[in-house]
Amino acid sequence: MEPLLQQDIGGVLRFTPWLEYSWLEHGFGTRLSEDWNRRPDWIALNQIHSDRCLYADGAARGRIGPGDALFTNVPGAALAVRTADCVPLLIVDPPRRAAAVVHAGWRGTALAIASKAVQALVDRFGSSPADLEAVLGPAIGPCCYEVGPEVAAQFQLWFPQRSDLSGRARIDLWEANRRQLLQAGLAPARVHVASLCTSCEPNLFHSYRRDGQKAGRMVSGIRICR
Numbered sequence: 001m002e003p004l005l006q007q008d009i010g011g012v013l014r015f016t017p018w019l020e021y022s023w024l025e026h027g028f029g030t031r032l033s034e035d036w037n038r039r040p041d042w043i044a045l046n047q048i049h050s051d052r053c054l055y056a057d058g059a060a061r062g063r064i065g066p067g068d069a070l071f072t073n074v075p076g077a078a079l080a081v082r083t084a085d086c087v088p089l090l091i092v093d094p095p096r097r098a099a100a101v102v103h104a105g106w107r108g109t110a111l112a113i114a115s116k117a118v119q120a121l122v123d124r125f126g127s128s129p130a131d132l133e134a135v136l137g138p139a140i141g142p143c144c145y146e147v148g149p150e151v152a153a154q155f156q157l158w159f160p161q162r163s164d165l166s167g168r169a170r171i172d173l174w175e176a177n178r179r180q181l182l183q184a185g186l187a188p189a190r191v192h193v194a195s196l197c198t199s200c201e202p203n204l205f206h207s208y209r210r211d212g213q214k215a216g217r218m219v220s221g222i223r224i225c226r
C-alpha cells in the first residue's frame, strides 16, 4: 500500500491528494525539515493543552495567544502547531477555502479539541462538516503510548467497549481524534490517519517520551494561498 504521506526533498511530509489543491499549501514537519520548522511567516500559539481554538486574521505573526488550534480563511495566513508526540491535525474545507490546524495531546484529546475545531469552522465560515477533509499526522502511536489509570480513564468516552481503562493502558490518540471527527460529522473516507509513530522512528521524528526534555519540536502547518 502507498504510504499516506510522502516526504519531499526538504524533509516535509505531504498528503499527496492535497497537492492537487493549487489554493492550499500544507505539510507535517520532521526533524529533517529545519527550514520548514523555522519559517518566519508561521502564525502559532502558546500551546497550553487546552481546547481553545483561535481565529487567525493574518495580520499578526508569531504566537498570537494561548490555545491549541488555529483556523482561518485568509489567503496568506500560515498556521502552525508544534509537536513531539502530540497529534498534529490538519483540517481543510475545500468549497470555502478555509483551514484549521490542531495540537491534540492527551489533554486536548480528552477535551475533544478536534470536534471543537470543526465547530469553529462551522460557526465562523458556515462550513458543512461533510465537506471537511482531515489528516492526522505523526504522533506517538498506541505501540508506545502507555499511560496511567488517571489518564486512561479520560478515554472511556471514546473507547466505550474497552474494560481496561481503569489501570495502566495503551491509548490510541489517533483513533480517539478520528472518532471525534466522525462524531462531528466528517465522512469516514475524508479522515486520514498517517499512523507514523514518533517514538518508533528516531531518524525522522522528535519524541518527547523517547528523548525527554531535550526533544525538539516539529512544525505542522497549513496555508491558504489564494
Ligand SMILES: [Zn+2]
Pocket (backbone or CB within 6 Å): 140, 141, 142, 143, 144, 145, 197, 198, 199, 200
Ligand atoms: Zn511506537
